[in-house]
Amino acid sequence: MRGAAVPPELRGPEGGDTTAAGMRSSADGASHARTRLWVLARAIGRLVSSSPAAPESAGSTISTADFSVFDVAKTPPDAEWEAGWRVTEALVRAMRTEVEQHGARFAVAVMPIRESIDPAAWQVMTGMFPSLRAGTYDLEYPVRRITEFLEHEGIPHLSLLPALRSAAEHDGHSGFLDGTCTSKSGVTSS
Secondary structure, three states, X not given: OXXXXXXXXXXXXXXXXXXXXXXXXXXXXXXXXXXXXXXXXXXXXXXXHOOOOOOOOOOOOXXXXXXXXXXXXXXXXXXXXXXXXXXXXXXXXXXXXXXXXXXXXXXXXXXXXXXHHOHHHHHHHHHHOHHXXXXXXXXXXXXXXXXXXXXXXXXXEEEOHHXXXXXXHHHOOOOEEOOEEEOOOOOEEO
């Protein structure tokens, strides 16, 4: 792509070339990683922004479309989520390849959704939005699905579900605050 115009969706935060060729030519590994993350964030942002917007005045009822994030736990997954899982698996394979090409070891920490750790959080959601009760949800499905894939691929991984669930049972707190995992020490990850 050298010399060719780089489409706007492949331009990094500084307008740089984020195609594979352009990124390989970067001597700065940190810049390379930031650019890759930026491209991923932009792609996710496009997906999120194409979702139906929340109604201006919701009154007492909000559509479940506003909570499609839970569809990742719907069983069986629909065709759109199956395609999403295939994309996710392809991205994980690509990340593994790139990491290993740079001489590093690749491993994955599997972060569950809050509601799989704290059943009360799911009860609150279904209480506030009864239409969520209409679906068949398995809140541990996303962890199981990605874990099975990682095992099949021989990718080292650690599911955080058992440890977070144990901590929640011990101290009564799921570790999540507004979708961000927190610890008592104030350390966060999202």
